[in-house]
Amino acid sequence: MRRAYIERQRGEHGRKSVAVLPVHHPKELLTALDLLSVELWGPPGPPRGPDVGRVQSYVCAVARNALAFLAAGHADVVDAVLYPHTCDSIQGLATLIPDFGGCAKPALTFLHPKGPSRPSARTYLEAELRSLAASLEGIAGKELEPERLRAAIALHREIDDTKARVLAGRARLPLADRALYEQLRRGEFLWPEEHLAELRALEARLESAPVQRGVPVMVTGYVPEPMGILDAIDDAGAFVAVDDWAAIGRRVTRAQTFDRAGEPFRALVDLYHAAPPCPTRHADQGARMRHLLDLFDRSGAAGVIVHEPKFCEPELFDVPAIKKTFADRKVPLLYLETELEAELPGQTVTRIEAFVEMLQSSRRAA
Numbered sequence: 001m002r003r004a005y006i007e008r009q010r011g012e013h014g015r016k017s018v019a020v021l022p023v024h025h026p027k028e029l030l031t032a033l034d035l036l037s038v039e040l041w042g043p044p045g046p047p048r049g050p051d052v053g054r055v056q057s058y059v060c061a062v063a064r065n066a067l068a069f070l071a072a073g074h075a076d077v078v079d080a081v082l083y084p085h086t087c088d089s090i091q092g093l094a095t096l097i098p099d100f101g102g103c104a105k106p107a108l109t110f111l112h113p114k115g116p117s118r119p120s121a122r123t124y125l126e127a128e129l130r131s132l133a134a135s136l137e138g139i140a141g142k143e144l145e146p147e148r149l150r151a152a153i154a155l156h157r158e159i160d161d162t163k164a165r166v167l168a169g170r171a172r173l174p175l176a177d178r179a180l181y182e183q184l185r186r187g188e189f190l191w192p193e194e195h196l197a198e199l200r201a202l203e204a205r206l207e208s209a210p211v212q213r214g215v216p217v218m219v220t221g222y223v224p225e226p227m228g229i230l231d232a233i234d235d236a237g238a239f240v241a242v243d244d245w246a247a248i249g250r251r252v253t254r255a256q257t258f259d260r261a262g263e264p265f266r267a268l269v270d271l272y273h274a275a276p277p278c279p280t281r282h283a284d285q286g287a288r289m290r291h292l293l294d295l296f297d298r299s300g301a302a303g304v305i306v307h308e309p310k311f312c313e314p315e316l317f318d319v320p321a322i323k324k325t326f327a328d329r330k331v332p333l334l335y336l337e338t339e340l341e342a343e344l345p346g347q348t349v350t351r352i353e354a355f356v357e358m359l360q361s362s363r364r365a366a
């Protein structure tokens with residue numbers, strides 16, 4: 001947990017904080033209520049408490065590590081914990097963690113719909129957002145003002161727009177993947193205005209012409225952990241030209257058609273359905289495959305790396321369709337499964353090296 005930063009936000013700005021499990025949550029509601037959102041992707045490394053043994057070993061490391069971390073009281077600095085309905089594991093944690101003791105923080109849930117933008121899903125989602133807003137008001141100790149919510153929505157759109165430009169200009173950014181992703185992932189805990197300032201500084205570094213000399217690859221997956229995967233791609237002679245990691249690129253909403261002056265909860269519903277396809281939000285594989293092909297075609301990437309956490313049901317559900325989609329196009333694809341190890345296993349590094357070498361040879365032969 002980013003304890004020092006959370007305490008500083010409380011001391012200097014009077015902001016309370018909420019630990020948030022992956023993946024999708026309406027951050028705008030928290031920002032509008034002056035609540036700091038601190039995401040908990042595990043955390044990576046060995047489990048930090050004995051309660052990891054309370055769930056089966058075939059539950060993913062993200063959920064197991066979060067259980068160990070929270071039940072051991074490591075999140076005592078936050079004021080609440082938010083569990084989005086990403087998968088059965090995270091939904092289960094919302095009841096297991098308070099039951100096991102060790103984490104007495106209020107447990108909030110966000111049960112987002114799993115499907116396309118039907119009228120029933122829109123009505124349900126708006127009710128769910130309003131219910132979560134009421135719970136967050138209780139944590140913040142203040143009422144949600146519509147104008148503040150509109151301002152928060154505008155701020156997060158600015159963040160998404162800037163991030164989209166940085167990611168689209170990846171080949172023109174003179175930074176290694178590791179350095180870029182360390183910056184991008186600071187958005188998981190920074191106050192949004194600070195994150196936007198850092199993103200603008202990144203954007204200012206974009207050159208007018210490509211500076212990346214490695215082989216461009218597309219990555220689709222969950223979260224760039226262990227972050228050594230970025231070093232391995234870089235060291236092998238490639239770079240991440242297109243990002244569909246659920247934690248990063250897949251959370252950047254590019255099509256932002258909504259009524260900025262209208263009812264802010266409706267705007268949040270519109271934005272939820274405008275986000276890129278994600279198997280944790282709906283199961284329309286056709287739409288997702290079209291989206292991935294579109295990303296790939298526009299990027300000039302030479303191959304695809306599918307990088308998934310072991311035992312992740314929603315992500316693994318789409319893997320056969322992804323393999324078939326790119327096989328049909330004769331696009332080279334490397335499938336990797338990792339846990340939340342501190343270091344990337346040597347065997348995985350070797351597979352990345354071999355894959356990039358194969359892409360380099362194909363490019364030379366073309």
Ligand code: SF4
Pocket residue numbers: 022060061062063086087088089090222280309311312313314315
């Ligand atoms: S099963 Fe997948 S989506 Fe659910 S917590 Fe684990 S890694 Fe995340």
